Amino acid sequence: MQSLPFQPEQASTIAKSVDQLYFFLTAVTLFFTALIFSIIFYFMIRYRRRSPDERPKAIEGSFPLEVLWTVIPTLIVAVIFVWGSTLYFRNSEPPRGSMEIFVTGKQWMWKVEHPEGQREINEMHVPLGRPVKLTMTSEDVIHDFFVPAFRVKKDVLPGRYTSLWFQATKVGTFHLFCAQYCGAFHAGMIGSIVVQEPDEYERWLAGGTTGESMEQAGEKVFQQTGCPSCHMADGTGLGPSLLGVYGHPVKLTSGETVTADDAYLRECILQPALRRVFGYKPLMTSFQGQLTEEQLNNVIAYIRALGNTPPPPPKQEVKP
Amino acid sequence: MTDSEAHAQDAGLVHQFENLEQQQEADFLGIWVFLVTEIMFFGGLFASYAIYRWLYFAAFEAGSHILNAEIGAANTMVLLGSSLTMALSVRSAQTGNRRALVFFLIATMILGAIFLGVKAYEYDQKFVEHVVPSLDWAPEGEVLARLAPGGLGHAQLYFFFYFAMTGVHALHMIIGEGLLLWLVLRARKDAFTTHYFAPVEVVGLYWHFVDIVWIFLFPLLYLIGGRY
């Protein structure tokens, strides 16, 4: 569908399908508006008052007509609901193997971090044709990562991770806006998404590296904060070993199991008492306020890297 | 104006009602609709409380163990007593027994005052234990040991709820005391008859409502989880 004058660029895999629904809705709106306007104009002319003492006959109403204009809107609305929800659910989960980028919103700037170590402000380089998953958090108020050309948007909340994904289908530079009011320079918290050919992206990635990757930075923070004193590699420490943990199910004291994803790891670091690992005493204190968002992201990246080394033999049960 | 002469002889009847019965029915419906707004007003607090209690149960349980359940139970009984005396004062207004009306109204005020006194003592206790959010939040020693596992931040949330909910409830109690005082003054001036006692009934319903809020507040704040 060639781009109409009043249509934002379609630069992501979902853009076209969102626009199809948008045009169906526009068609429904224009149809019913035109229908109502024309009926009213016709009645206004046809039944204008001819003489002052004209007395039209009373019409109570008509049940079949009422049923008609209740059922038809309900059907139309049902179609839109199913269409919109299916589209939304299909795209709510990033496909497996998506590239991971960390985004931190801070009052009036976007800080972007690539796993390989690239750090950018208000700019994000992404390769063409590969799904990209953004894991986002905010250091202060609620922001919102909005790329009109990709038809994606997600609020960025302080205190937790939110994520969105897209897959660029067009090379170029696209607007990035903050779409949740966040203070004085909310309007200035904009940037651009630079979509490059895969090889060009690799060159950019290699060239502009600023030293250590997130994983290495994460390891440094892990050591400095003294995590290994409890989380020993062989699992004999007071805390569970972190080898082979990321992405795998973890048994909790409450009996449930939860997959150790970014959100769970972040929660363990900031609010350890919430969902404690089975078999360990509640000794870990909270690191709330001691690690910046950036250090937190790096530590989690480091734990993720530990995820693919095999875990030590399980520890014998210790009664909490 | 034929209507207005008919109005004159019914004391307390206002002009926009046809008869006293319609007016009392309107007053009765009016207070009940007002109590529904109060249900929704406290409802916002109870809804937030329910969510955070589900999210951070350990911290809420630890926080609730800091409170003294025995004082809470005793205080609840005091408030139930004030509800009894309030109901009896409405009944004595119905039966036109002015002396009993004044007696029971004053009894209700005294019991209410006792409740507020105990509440003030409990608040003071919180300052002693340094668990007052933002004003004096520095739990230490045995209290800290008990709160720490659940997360200090969440414990502060619990105590914020404790002060917000019991504070708004106490505010409603104070307004209730003021209304009761106004009733006592009017009762002594013989303003109520067996036909016209709507104000007593309206304040009674308001007082019972504030008691019901406490009936839910006490177990939800004081008795979380097993206190073994």
Place this chain on the structure above:
Amino acid sequence: MSTATLEPQPRVHTQRNYLNADYGWKSWLFTVDHKRIALLYMISVTFFFIIGGSFAVLMRIHLTEPQGALVQPETYNKLFTLHGVVMIFFFLIPSIPAVLGNFLVPLMVGARDLAFPKLNLLSWYIYITGGLFTLYSAIAGGVDTGWTFYTPYSSTYSNTQVTAVAIGVFITGFSSILTGLNFIVTIHKMRAPGLTWFRMPLFLWAMYATSIIMVLGTPVLAITLFLLALEHLFHVGIFSPALGGDPLLFQHLFWFYSHPAVYIMILPAMGVVSEIIPCFARKRIFGYKVICFSSVAIAVLGFLVWGHHMFVTGQSIYAGLIFSLLSFLVAIPSAIKVFNWTATLYKGSISYEAPMLYALGFIGLFTMGGLTGLFLASLATDVHLNGTYFIVAHFHYIMVGGAVMGYLGGIHFWWPKITGRMYPNAWAALAAAIVFVGFNLTFFPQFILGYLGMPRRYAFYPAEFQVLNVMSSAGATVLGVGYLIPLIYLMWSMRYGPLAEPNPWGATGLEWTTSSPPPTENFAEIPVVTQEAYAYAPEEAAGD
């Protein structure tokens, strides 16, 4: 009714009525007469409309240039916040219920006054106190959190007058609670003999449904703003992420009231239109009972849909699914109403005085507004459109296209009854046309801006959006002129307008059976109702 000649006739109503029953400021500031309280509300609501409107004009001038033409970004943030707060809490919510509702509910019900007249006056004083707090906050530096007060910006990061505005809106909430309470008790307990529920005018049904929302929703806003003010003052609260609090909980509690609040704003306008269309088509409303039930259905369903404001905030996608489905269902009663109004015109005898023009304009614009709501109820498109100018256009179509047109229609319809004076119909028709054109020119471009992705609440924007913004600003000036004209000729008509008969439009309804303006006690004798509502047809009119 031929257009009245314009030369002033200095005649004055001689017989006793609520206006000439008493004079002096005490007779106004201590009145318990619902009609005088309605006029107090009309003056104060118009005052706030002018303030809110001037903020809007400043914003539109500022947005004519991409980098902002008039003010600093911080000031722009304060402008849109106060425009939102003043327009919503001090004009849209009170306008029809407190002005037209207060004046007409006792008259339509056939009573001498509302159930609790003193409470009604207290409600006005509470409204004024809340207004003073908000004006104080505007003068003492303004507030820049947006009318939605989202935490943690409002509770922790904004150092503007958040507490003052929170207290102001907290207090004003009780004014609409008391109005709602008054209407519910009056409609239940004080109906005239013979006036059964299904003989009541639809305006009363709309007031009843609106009062249900006011009574059940406003207290939750009160407690939310109370908690916000606490958190702003003590830097500790249940919404602060530092303690593990969830900023989304504030949004849940805020929208639990604020979405039903948009039905508080639109239901009364629907009630007004349901009165005007049958009168000027001189025909019974089509599907009376269906419209009654759809009013109540909107009031009830309105409480189940607030999650559609939070589709992109990280709310659970399953809760989003439920809220999306329910948001679609709440659109059905509104659609039914539009079809019923249109069907009322069928085989009618339509005349085109000003109230009818406003009512027809309402139907057209409300249809546009309602249908664009479907874009925002469906999950996939809301992701793209949330937080953009599409949202701004949608709710202005409902609020300005719907509620304000409904309010102006109501004012023009009952003006003879309220003031006992007629107004120049030619000027009124011209004003209605200007408002209609100016409105569309202002807000239609914003739909396109929203689709292109221009976020809302931006003090400066990328240059490619300038053309549409300039169009919108041009429309805003036309709309501003359109609103000034009624102010002038209505004020003129208060003194020089030709005297109005008790029933200038030949409408049905108990308020038209008493004199214009009505006596203080409304009716000499409490009327007895024997006919159905809107009995315009010959055989019914003959009163067999």
Place this chain on the structure above:
Amino acid sequence: MSQTIVPQKTYVLVFLGLIALTILTTGVAFIDLGPFNTVAALAIAFAKMLLVVLFFMGVKYSGGLVRIVLVAGFFWLALLIAFTMSDYRTRSWITPPAAWSSSAPPTHP
């Protein structure tokens, strides 16, 4: 407006019932029933509320309209709690059921 005059004995009996229930709820709290502690506490509180509403507030003797108003109040509070809780309870179900997962291959044009 409840015309019927309730005998004093009934009021005192209701009061004693309330006291007993208060003692019961405090006592039950000292037994560790796990999740049922909350259920028991709420059930007892609801029973106490019913006693106060029916007898002290006279809803037992007054008309249907008052009962509808009261039930509507609690129903709306339940709406607020239920819908808000539905968000918090289902927030952790991030991965949609298999049927919904993105069937389209990631690189479709």
